[in-house]
Amino acid sequence: MISFHLNGQRVDADVPPDMPLLWVVRDHFKLKGSKFGCGMGLCGACSMLVDGQSTRTCILPVAAVANRAVTTIEGLADAEQLTTLQQAWIAHSVPQCGYCQSGQLISATALLNSNPAPSDSDIDTAMQGNLCRCGTYPRIKQAIKDAAGQTTKASTTAAQSAAVQTFDPRHAEAKA
């Protein structure tokens, strides 16, 4: 039995400890937003936030997240209230086939959490682990910049520093 936090809720999974987190989340918890793309940590389709870090979960045994906080694409929005990044994604029509986009949003979320005003090369570096066969990179970059712009603006008003509702383990605990 392995316990961890999944999208703010404490969960117990009675699965083999070597089962990759991706498949635990998809097949045991039935959250299908995180995708399988390569199984080797090369494409980022399976990315989830693990304690706030964008992490490749296709090669991460579930035992490794015991007592840690995991956030999937389903856990980014607060109910119907999408994050600034998600809104920017929609406004820029970023997704094409859409298959890579959960992973892209997870990595972008982790980036803005740690670096609210990233430069172009910061974005390149943070996003280079996420492949998109449809070639949505130019729009991803633009959407991140727009979201960052809005966040930076918002964070100047003190109370709104969390305008990008990204993963924060404390916040997750509070929701649970």
Next chain:
Amino acid sequence: MSQHTSQSRRLFLKQLGIVGGGLIVGVPLTACATTPATDAASNATLQPNAFIHLSPHGDVNFYLPRSEMGQGTYTGLTTLIGEELDIDPASIRVHHATADSAFNNPEYDQQITGGSTSMKGSYLPLRQAAAEARALLLLAAAQQLGVPREQLRTDNGHVLHGEQKTPYAALVAVAAELETPKDVALKEPSAFKYIGQQRPRLDGRAKSTGSAEFGLDIDFAGLQRAVLVRCPVAGGKVKGVDDSAARSMTGVTHVVTIHNGVAIVAEHYYQAKLAAAKLVIDWQLPEKLSQFSSAEGQAQFAQALEAEQSHEAFTQGDGSKALSNANRVLRADYWAPYLAHATMEPMNCTVKIADGAMDVWVGSQSPGLAQGLAAFYSGISKDNIRIHSTFLGGGFGRRTASDYVGEAVAIAKASGVPVQLIWSREDDTRHDLYRPAAMARFAIGLTDDGHIDSWQVRRTGPNIMAYTVDEALDAMAPGFLPNGMVDWMSKAGHSLYDGWSLDHSSVEGLYEDYDASHKAVEHVTVDPGLPCGFWRSVGHSFSGFFKESMMDEVAAATAQDPVAFRLQHLSGNPRLANALKVAVEKAGWPNAASGERRLGVAAHNSFASSVAQVAEVSLENGAIRVHKVTCVVDCGRVVNPDIVKAQMESGIIFGLSAALFGEITLKEGAVQQSNFHDYPLLRMPQTPTIDVHIIDSNEPPTGVGEPGTPPIAAAVANALFALTGQRLRSLPLKLAS
């Protein structure tokens, strides 16, 4: 029951899996839930055609006939419906259509999403379907309100009579009793509210929240996962298998041998994958392919350039004879390798067989063929096979084939349990239907003032159609033919095809664009036996590189400006000429790139669209760096400019992966690449700035999904020539150090 439920519609509804008296609208066909029954009498619905269903509760449902694989049909085709039905497209509920001939692509008479035809082929028929539905609602309103039809108009889901607004939903019951008007006039473009507007994608939210459902996301109680071990050399058969170690692995429930390999069925995918590695299989290797290795095999393509026999694909004027009159002849040979599709979602298919019927969940570019192949491998008649379509995690032509559907069906049948077959990335890379490798030899005869007089080109390589015929015969052969017979026919079909007929996609794009008095296009089939398929832009994917590099060579050899030289030979092709002129103007040709950067240009027609591109390139530590691509497209009338732009960006990036890295090689018939480390795709830091311009046009819409890809490799190669003086005639582009 309304008079609208004709016999053919009844059949159609049966195919949708909706039986009984009433149709519940708004049941997503992607859902694995069964369709609830409903009380028809109290729920009259309006179904004027296969595409549009209105409920009395206000749902407007659209059954999307073309697959959504990123290219934007979900938004674009819904926009057509919204326009003529006069309702905001964003309020329409869109469902992926099941397999049914009602959803055939008018361009192919098959239910196929490909050839960049979705908008081109649907532009009038879908608008017509929606216009008729609107006319029907207006008739119903006139009757219900007791006013003349002429006093009524519509606005966003309502019929208006003066100040009085009646929602469509309130007219459904009356409308359902009326005959659908035919030959209804379509809107004049000046009246368009939605067509031509830049509006966000309708699937953007689902795809930004993780809720869009792909084939791999299908799940239900009792579903097991399957991994199939195929012969490393395509076409190999199982001679014997030792599965004792595999069977003892955790979670494994079945090990079954099917037509092309041995499948592990387990509770979880990762368990099946672990167990698959324990199988010991003795393979019967296919003779020809297992003797082919890329390192030496390329010579076969080159030898065929010299062959005495060839197919004449196209001749104009005196054909190749004219070469002897030329003042000067320039010759060059070009090469493009096999390529994998590498859709981000690996192939997969979910199958449940129960009570002599079968449900198949699959993201497919050809649900009809998938259904046919499912019948072939199960022995269940097509009438009892329901295809549930999903979003596609990329298609690019890969999902026109249904090999993975046949496999999943065979595994479900042999194991007796519902299975989801999941291809690993390694499976996906090694068992694709590849973009055929190709070689081309040009001989361009010039007049003494440097004009092209004769254009001769010979292409050598495999033909895609030979492989398509194989599968199509299995899928379409009538049920009364025994499988053995179908097998024989498809084998015969393959060789008949290769021997007698020319696959136009093998030579398309090599000769059409430029003026020349004399043209001769030949083809010689060289086929090592690696399965080939449609890969974004098909033959144009290599011919765009070959032809546009050759044009650059000729311009350089005769000291002419590459743009001016092209324009001199585009008098028969004003649309491409215009795209080229605009592209060089927007890119600031020839002076924009200075210092260490150079520009390269290419222009190519494909799928009835014209695209010109200018690439700005430099070398960074000896590596090729593409900084910027300016792209101009003429694709007729634009339904959603943002989606056209996105498709150009997508096509360029797809083409850049091929230009800079893409190469599938074989060793003794086995594909050597396996995953993204050895079959790399462009990543964000390598992606150039892309500047897309769309030519304003009132012509009918043409393709955008593919035409962005063909020119880019040549634009980059031509820029590299300007930069280094090296003419790169092979893909992927590699500079001599």
